[in-house]
Amino acid sequence: MIPPTSLADSSARTRWFAAANFGLFIHFDQASQLGLDLSWPMVGLTSDDGSGASAHAAVDYLRHVDDFDPRRWDPAALARAAREAGMTYGVFTTKHHSGWASWPSTATPLTIARSPYGRRGGDLVREFVDAFRGEGLRVGLYYSLSDWSDPDYPAWRPDFAPYPFEGYPRPSADEWARYREGLKAEISELLTNYGRIDLLWFDGGWERTQEEWGSADLEAHIRSLQPEIVLNDRLPGVGDYLTPEQTSPGASGGGVWETCVTMNDTWGWSPHDENYKSTGHLLRTLVDSVAHGGNLLLNVGPDRDGALPAKEIRILRELSEWMQRHGESVVGATSGLAPWQFYGPSTRNGDSLFLHLLAWPDEEVIVRGIHPRSVVLVELMTEGRELPFRAVIDPAEARTDHPVGNLVISVPSTRPDTPLPVIRIRSHGSRA
Incomplete structure (x- = not known):
């Protein structure tokens, strides 16, 4: 070419x-x-x-x-x-x-x-x-x-x-x-x-x-x-x-x-x-x-x-x-995270980050190297269901204003009935 x-x-x-x-x-x-x-x-x-x-x-x-x-x-x-x-x-x-x-x-x-x-x-x-x-x-x-x-x-x-x-x-x-x-x-x-x-x-x-x-x-x-x-x-x-x-x-x-x-x-x-x-x-x-x-x-x-x-x-x-x-x-979205941050395709649109789950995870999804304290909502879009999540931050970073860390998301044991499940992570202020 x-x-x-x-x-x-x-x-x-x-x-x-x-x-x-x-x-x-x-x-x-x-x-x-x-x-x-x-x-x-x-x-x-x-x-x-x-x-x-x-x-x-x-x-x-x-x-x-x-x-x-x-x-x-x-x-x-x-x-x-x-x-x-x-x-x-x-x-x-x-x-x-x-x-x-x-x-x-x-x-x-x-x-x-x-x-x-x-x-x-x-x-x-x-x-x-x-x-x-x-x-x-x-x-x-x-x-x-x-x-x-x-x-x-x-x-x-x-x-x-x-x-x-x-x-x-x-x-x-x-x-x-x-x-x-x-x-x-x-x-x-x-x-x-x-x-x-x-x-x-x-x-x-x-x-x-x-x-x-x-x-x-x-x-x-x-x-x-x-x-x-x-x-x-x-x-x-x-x-x-x-x-x-x-x-x-x-x-x-x-x-x-x-x-x-x-x-x-x-x-x-x-x-x-x-x-x-x-x-x-x-x-x-x-x-x-x-x-x-x-x-x-x-x-x-x-x-x-x-x-x-x-x-x-x-x-x-x-x-x-x-x-x-x-x-x-997809529509109006741009590139999301680097591959090391999440093991699958991800995109951004407005205040949301989208994780596309090529395979259904076992118990948890981990997103690395983001601002987890800015996250206000995690949702399994396929079912409109909110998912539990927690921030994991190194103690050395924990007292800073916008610490970088990991987001750990709990997922259901059963894969939803869709060709491709998607998780939305919505943030405020400094984006995730």
Whole structure:
């Protein structure tokens, strides 16, 4: 991963994003009607982890591109579910590596306008943006720099196999200049036709260098259209934040970051992928991200008709139910304690410190190195139950005004019935 060059001077425009904490990623395009993950089957891969280990015969990914007609696509319901689950922003796939544009672009011929849905005026980008704005959520657009269907890129051919990643074939200078102009025209449409766009989520940049993409020129063009937009780090050499995928950052170093995670193993809808993560697993991923200064962008993949699979609906509903009691520990929260102080993710929000219990403790929870005398309430949020606590302070510190010590909390013997129990510690004056 190339470190973003603009991280140091991007704090003002990323202030909202650094506090966003939780967002919804939506992978949906014409291939969803085929039950295929987005784009990768087109080049003979079933995984985009960079290994190429899942190579197989490429599929005719665009064979039903003109039949796309998702009658059950309901972005308003998606936006409502996202808000109820405590999410503050959404990101939608406007164009994946396959090159199919989910809006009626005039800059490329491979668009939704060719399909029955598009001929009736359907525009997935417009519908997403309007729905998420309507719920008070920030809007982000995913856009792939690579385009495996454009002859100027060049388009994918069987003789390119196996997929070469950074070694993807290069076109002539004239073809590349034409491709870059088309790319800029498409981005211009997305950033001028849909009002304010809060975030642009690039992908596909690994196939070319920073110089080949003309990253500095493209960033300047983007910011001339949307000066306050936040950019991820997948346009080489550019970016306001880091985007590890399916994991947290592999090294510390501060800065704003976001991990994108699937509910199962695939990004787009695959009827054969039933390997869903538990709601508890996803909640642990969320609070671990927030506790370490990052965001979680949780993915959904609508099916061939545009509806969410039942298991994804259930997960969003269970996230919403958990948020009803525990949302304050995530929404608007910041990092809490250092790992030595409490053995689990912790967050802060206002006068409260939140302990997320990944495992149910035996008899007591100990919080180290805080101001225990400032604590006025300890509560098991799941049950609304106050918990007994006591301060343990070294005698040498006991006569100071705000002694540092440990807080010992007694907990019930039985774990509450929730995917992730949370303890709130409320303090006054000098925070705990």
